[in-house]
Amino acid sequence: MFSVNGCFHRFCFSCMKQHIEVKLLGGQTASCPSDGCKSEVKMECCAKFLDPKLVDVMVQRKREESISVSDKVYCPYPTCSELMVKHEVLEYTKQFFLGAEQSGARKCMKCGLFFCTQCKVQWHYKISFDDYRRSKGYQNAGDGMLKSLAQSKRWRQCIKCNNMVELVWGCYHITCRCGYEFCYTCGAEWKLKKATCSCPIWDERNIIRQSNVNPRK
Structure with missing residues (x-):
C-alpha cells in the first residue's frame, strides 16, 4: 500500500501509478486521489513504482509551477532547453560576462553556452541586439534547418x-x-x-x- 505524505490516505501501488500517469498525461500534477483531499503526491515517494520518464516529467512540472511566467527563461539550444529563473541566471552570468545586464547576454546554468535573452538565440558577439535583429542572419538563423x-x-x-x-x-x-x-x-x-x-x-x-x-x- 502507498501512503500519501501529509494526509496518510492509503492506496494500492497499481491504483496510485495509474492515477499519477493519468494526471501527468493530462498536463497536471498529482495530488491525493481521495475525494476532497489536496495533499501533494511527493515525487521522491512514488519514484520507485513509476517509469523514470514520468519521474522526470514530475520534476519538470514542479519546477515550472514554482516559477512565474514572467520569471522564466529557457536555454535556446535544442540539446539543452534548460529552464531557469531570470534573476538567477543573470547573477550567474555576471561571474563570467562584464555588462551582462545591459547587453542581454546570459550563460546557461546547465550547458554553459552563452545566449541572448532578448533574441532567444545563441549569443551574437560584438553585434548589438538591434543590429542583430535587423540582420539577415537573425531572420534566417536556422529557419530552414529547423x-x-x-x-x-x-x-x-x-x-x-x-x-x-x-x-x-x-x-x-x-x-x-x-x-x-x-x-x-x-x-x-x-x-x-x-x-x-x-x-x-x-x-x-x-x-x-x-x-x-x-x-x-
Missing part, C-alpha cells in the same frame, strides 16, 4: 510563443511551456481544458504501458 527537422519529426509549433513541441508520449492535449494549450494533431486551441476540434485525444502507441515500465531498484 523547418526541415520539424517536418520530418512531426513537431508542432506553438502559435503563441513559436516554440517547437515534440510529442514523445502521452495524449494529444499539449500544454506549451508558455501556458498555451492546443491539439498536437491539428494545432487547434484548447479552451477551459476542452478541445475545440474533433481530433482523437490519444493514440494507443503513445501511452506508457505496464509492460514498458522498468521499475527502479
Whole structure:
C-alpha cells in the first residue's frame, strides 16, 4: 500500500501509478486521489513504482509551477532547453560576462553556452541586439534547418510563443511551456481544458504501458 505524505490516505501501488500517469498525461500534477483531499503526491515517494520518464516529467512540472511566467527563461539550444529563473541566471552570468545586464547576454546554468535573452538565440558577439535583429542572419538563423527537422519529426509549433513541441508520449492535449494549450494533431486551441476540434485525444502507441515500465531498484 502507498501512503500519501501529509494526509496518510492509503492506496494500492497499481491504483496510485495509474492515477499519477493519468494526471501527468493530462498536463497536471498529482495530488491525493481521495475525494476532497489536496495533499501533494511527493515525487521522491512514488519514484520507485513509476517509469523514470514520468519521474522526470514530475520534476519538470514542479519546477515550472514554482516559477512565474514572467520569471522564466529557457536555454535556446535544442540539446539543452534548460529552464531557469531570470534573476538567477543573470547573477550567474555576471561571474563570467562584464555588462551582462545591459547587453542581454546570459550563460546557461546547465550547458554553459552563452545566449541572448532578448533574441532567444545563441549569443551574437560584438553585434548589438538591434543590429542583430535587423540582420539577415537573425531572420534566417536556422529557419530552414529547423523547418526541415520539424517536418520530418512531426513537431508542432506553438502559435503563441513559436516554440517547437515534440510529442514523445502521452495524449494529444499539449500544454506549451508558455501556458498555451492546443491539439498536437491539428494545432487547434484548447479552451477551459476542452478541445475545440474533433481530433482523437490519444493514440494507443503513445501511452506508457505496464509492460514498458522498468521499475527502479
